[in-house]
Amino acid sequence: MSTFKNKSKSELVEEIESLKKQVQDFERIEEERKKAEEALRESEERYRLVVDNTDTGFVVVDDKGMVINANEPYLRLVGAEQLDDIIGRSVIEWTAPESREENAAAVALCAKQGYVKDFETNYLRNDGTRVMILINAIMHETSDGKQLSAQCRDITKRRRAEKALKESEEKFSQLAQQSPNMIFINQKGKVVYVNKKCEEVTGYSKSEFYSSEFDFKVLIQPEYLESLMENFKKHMEGKDVLPFEYAIRTKNGERVEVIINTKLIKYGEDWAILGIITDITERKQAEEELKKRNIELETFNEVTVGRELKVIELKKEINEMLEKSGEKPKYEIPV
Numbered sequence: 001m002s003t004f005k006n007k008s009k010s011e012l013v014e015e016i017e018s019l020k021k022q023v024q025d026f027e028r029i030e031e032e033r034k035k036a037e038e039a040l041r042e043s044e045e046r047y048r049l050v051v052d053n054t055d056t057g058f059v060v061v062d063d064k065g066m067v068i069n070a071n072e073p074y075l076r077l078v079g080a081e082q083l084d085d086i087i088g089r090s091v092i093e094w095t096a097p098e099s100r101e102e103n104a105a106a107v108a109l110c111a112k113q114g115y116v117k118d119f120e121t122n123y124l125r126n127d128g129t130r131v132m133i134l135i136n137a138i139m140h141e142t143s144d145g146k147q148l149s150a151q152c153r154d155i156t157k158r159r160r161a162e163k164a165l166k167e168s169e170e171k172f173s174q175l176a177q178q179s180p181n182m183i184f185i186n187q188k189g190k191v192v193y194v195n196k197k198c199e200e201v202t203g204y205s206k207s208e209f210y211s212s213e214f215d216f217k218v219l220i221q222p223e224y225l226e227s228l229m230e231n232f233k234k235h236m237e238g239k240d241v242l243p244f245e246y247a248i249r250t251k252n253g254e255r256v257e258v259i260i261n262t263k264l265i266k267y268g269e270d271w272a273i274l275g276i277i278t279d280i281t282e283r284k285q286a287e288e289e290l291k292k293r294n295i296e297l298e299t300f301n302e303v304t305v306g307r308e309l310k311v312i313e314l315k316k317e318i319n320e321m322l323e324k325s326g327e328k329p330k331y332e333i334p335v
Contacts, residue, residue: 057152063145065090065107077133077152079125096122096130110139110148120155132156182258182279184209185265186232187272191216201279203251221247221255228260235264235273245280257284 057074061067067086078094080086086094095103099122110116115138123131137150176183176195182202185193191209199205208214220228224246231241245259261276312333319329 055153057154059091059150059152061091061148061150063111063148065092065104065148067091068147074152077131077154078123079127079129094123094125096124098122106135106137107148110137111146114139130156132159179276182275182277184275184277185267185272186216186275187267187270189216190214192267192272198277201250201256202248219248221249223247231262232273235262236271238264248277257281 055073057071057077059067059070059074067089070083070086075081075083075086078086092100092103103121106116106119106121115136117136119135119137121133121135123133125131132155134153134155135150137148139146139148141147176193179195179197182198183193183195184191184198190212191214194206194209198209202219204214204219209216217225217229228244228246231244234241241262243259243261245257248256248258250256257280258277259280260278263274265272265274267274315330316333319333323329
C-alpha cells in the first residue's frame, strides 16, 4: 500500500474521495441489509399472525415425526396449552390407537413421494376427546435435514353431519320403499329418486326414471299437464301448493287416478320437489258408483212419488163420483 509521503496533494485528495465513496457504499449496503432484515421480520410476523389466526393447524416435524414447530390452531387440535408441550414429541402420542398404523404409513408415503393429500386420521386429546383430522403435507429438504410440513383441519363436525345426513337418507329410503304411496324427487326437471311403488304402478324401472333422456311429463295425462306444471313452477318460486288431483298415464297406457302432495326440499346442493302420490282410482270408482246409485235412487223416487200422486188423484175422482150418486166415499184421502 502506498504511503502519504510518496503522494502528491491531488493524489491524496483523490484517494480520500475514494475512501469516502467506499464508506458510503458500505453504509448503503448496511442500511439495505437492515431494511431487508426488518422487512423479513415483519413478513415473518405477518405470516405468524395469519397462521396463528386461521382455523387450519400447521405443524412441522422432522423425518422421525418429532414436532419442530406448530401454530396455535394446531395446539388446540391436539389439546395442548403451549408450544413447549409438544416440541420434541412424536405426533403418534396424540394419534388415536386405531389410527397410528395408518398415520405412520402416511408419513412414510410422504417421505417417498414428497407429499400426501387428503389423509384422514383421528387425534385423541388428554381429556379423551376424539378429533377427526384432514391432513395435507409436503416433505422438503432443509439445512437440518428432511422436514414434513402439514396442514391439519378439524373435520369432526363435517363428518358427523355427513353421517347424520347419511343415516337420515337411509331412514327416508327405508320408509319410502315400504310406503303404499308413490314417492319421487324431481330436481331441475329430472327424476333423481323414485321408490318401489313408482315402479310398480307406472311400469317404468328406476334406470328408466333416472335416465337423462327420461321426460317425467309422459306420466301426466294431457288434460292435467298445464295445471301440474304451473304447480311445479309455484314451488320453485317458494310458494306452497295444495294437494292436487290428476291422472297419470302408465307405460302401457293405463289411466290411474291420483292425488299428489308436493313440498320444496333441499336435496344435495340444490332445491328439489318431493312428491307423494296416492292412487285414488278405487276411491274415484266408488264415488262414481255412489253417484250412479244416487241418480238411480232419485229416478226411482221420482217415478214412485209420481205413481203415488196419480193413485191419489184417481181415488179423489172415484170419491167425487160416489158423492154425486148419493153414495158414501170409498177411499180416505191423506192430507
